[in-house]
Amino acid sequence: MTTFLQVTIDGLLTGMIYALVASGLSLIWGVMDVLNFAHGEFLMVGMYVSYWLGFLLNIDPLVSWIASGAFCFILGILTYKLIIHHCLSGPPLASLLATFGLAMILKNVALNRFSPNFRILTHTILGGRRIILGDLVLALPQLIAGIFALIVVFIIYFIIKRTRLGWAIQATAMDKEAAELMGIKTEWIFAFVFGLGGICVGIAGGLLPSYLAVHPEVGGLFSLIAFVAVAMGGFGSIPGALVAALCIGLAESLGGFYIAPVFKYVIVFGLYLVVVMFRPKGLFGW
């Protein structure tokens, strides 16, 4: 029973990080109908920012997530202004392939500059600490990162639902032309949403290097899982992405523990396929 609880908690904590990554993707998808292939690479960039701040300047990931979030915000806005903006007039595949090209560039620039070595921050404030509750062991870095990710997801959700800016984003997502007639500068909204997606992954990337190694290929799996979480949750729905990401985290850790570690991702992707067969537009989609 304790094992089960332990595995469940670990799965949920992983799921929370996935949720933060996925909600950024979900926003971009929901507002612009663009599948951002470079999302995982944004995460990689955020992780490198946090890693180098920690390694060179001894800044703890608990602080440097601000820097990596800001960095990825700028990266997101630049991506929109330089690439996506020009692709939106074409078929939906154009933006997908353009972001795939961007992912390739980012990945290989990282490979070229930082070499393919796995890097991890060893001397952090939380590193190696743990909370022991009876038989349960909770590693503090994972716990703090997971809870923090959850808080950021709620803040983003709050911004979308409760502020004027969020209403403008929702209006743009529903009908771009009508929103323009209402005086919303949709170009700005698009750029901002891309930046917001960047903030989400940037913060997630900023928290990760204290317990997950950074290397140029780290983004691949994260993007794939984020895609699956977003599609499972439903088009542009942040609560959907959250629930789906938690399910994926659970499926990953429970399946990996009780069935076989090899089948971990078979179970995750199989789960997605089963869900989508019954609800073709995702859990919370309409």
Place this chain on the structure above:
Amino acid sequence: MKKKSIKKQSIYWYLFIIILILIPLIPQVAGNTFTQHVLVLILLYASMSQAWNIIGGYCGQVSFGHSVFFGIGAYGAGMAVVKFGMAPWSGVIIGALAAMVVAVLISYPCFKLKGHYFAIATFAIVEIFNRLFMVWYWVEGALGLDYPLVDEGWKNFMWYETKIPYYYGALILFIFIFGLVRYIERNRFGFYLQAVREDQETAESTGINSTLVKLMAMGISAFLAALCGAFFVQYSLRVDPSMVMCLSISMTFVLVTILGGAGTLFGPLLGAMILIPLQEYTRVLWGGLGSGIDLILFGLLIVLIMIRQPKGIMGLINEFINYQQSKRKIFSESQEKG
């Protein structure tokens, strides 16, 4: 005016036929083995993308799952040679048919999904197949199949000292797939496909069974992709899951087609003719020591083409032709006035 355009068309076709006659002679002139290797790859990737073009270009269903069919074809040929010690041909046929069956089985539920949902579902399928083949001991799991050395020649489709027969093999494959797609394009079935791509509901209201059309297109496409996979394994003499059933191979199918121009007959060939030499030569020039400069350039090219003309290179060519025509029109009008 009409007569003139028909004449122009036929000139293009004569040119095309002349090029077709010249193509087989190329490797005789290009003495360098590496050039021959690039030529083989161009033909192989053009064939792969042409196979994808049936479902992705003409029918508009963006499948990222083609590496599964490619891989099944590769494993079909590989198993026949490595495990059963036969010539690859029976394995090729079995593999291609198996790929067709798998394609129909997995796409039937997936065709309920639209747009990005369909694309992501096919991603998930690739990952599932990759992991399953990794642990399937009958096909040697993650170790992969290593080819034994057998007699070279067309019977075993294997040569060790020269690449020229591979070139002709790839050429036959390419011409077969190209001809088939050309036939489909002008056929009733091709129009069904394009109708489904343009508007599925309208197509259904005119009496087209859209699911059946999509399934047939997927089946044909998977069959052809599997043939390409079988050729690939005979060429590289080795197969393992992460080599053939991975997202990067799936992306290659899509990239070459889209960059060339999806839903056009010559798009895949153009895409392969530009991308593959670029990829191979930059890899040789700058790819060493994990510098990744070749892939940076490759990514940059993709981004630039997509920004400039999302319809790909065929779109660029059409743009150029239209520009020339409009210029000529303005010129002749001004002549008439003057």
